[in-house]
Amino acid sequence: MNATAAPAQSREALVACLHAALDALEQDDDGAWRRAVDELVQWRTQPLVQGLVRLARELETTLGTGGGNGSLHEACLRLEHVVKVSEDASHHTLDLIQDCGILLGTLGGDGHDDEATVAAIRSRLSEMTAAQGYQDLTGQIIRRVVELVRAVHEGLGEYAPGTRPLQLDNRGHGPAVAGLDDPAATQDDANQLLSSLGL
């Protein structure tokens, strides 16, 4: 906001305030001069403060305590979950690699069933492949957090023309995170449910 854009009434008040500041300065009235300057500063900063208050209120409404997938606190918990899932997948893969090493060491031994050992190695290789699925799960969570950050970014630019209101996309729920989401169905639950539905 600037003086030329201000309504006539505000402009008159501003002019009066500036005159008062000038008069006080000319009369060496330090107290009156400071009061007039404070009033001018307040006049200048009030729209900005109001804007920030409004933005904070809207961010609180959209991302705050309303539950769902949007709060900043939840975003941190989801990212911590990403760290844990990645770590677990790495350990699982490393365990399987270690198993394969041990199994390979037994090949060719006297009276040893090499065929069974090769099958066991193959099975672990398949498990290693499946374990890489963590990247899909963590990727989904990171994308949700990216959406949240983007929503905050758009919220901060709210006074720019053409900015859309804060809104998180919701194509699906994504991976359930313990402590944040309702407990997810396990594969056994899904099997039972589908079986009860005739599948």
Place this chain on the structure above:
Amino acid sequence: MDKNIRILIVDDFSTMRRIVKNLLNDLGFFNTVEADDGTSALVELRKGPFDLVITDWNMPGMPGIDLLKAIRADSALSKIPVLMVTAEAKREQIIEAAQAGVNGYVIKPFTAATLNDKLTKVFERLGAAA
């Protein structure tokens, strides 16, 4: 079971497409095509015959549940078995997928054994129907 059946793998994450493809390869199935969401999957499905679709649920563009409904609504595609492989694990979602005509539902993260089990069941049904 014909190991040359044509399988469409639909997932927005290339790693997951690769995982499913590799597990299919482990089972002896090498004739696979990939798509990264429901819309591109439908383009592939209309280009040529497929025997099985393995799809994620949560994808940008058209999600897997809409792809499933689109397949069932299209007379040329409606008979293709669809296996959902997804992190969406709410009871109501599993029911929605079942009502939409899904043939199997695998919850991520899954083990190789689980995927093998579900694929085997779908393939058994395919074999029985052939």
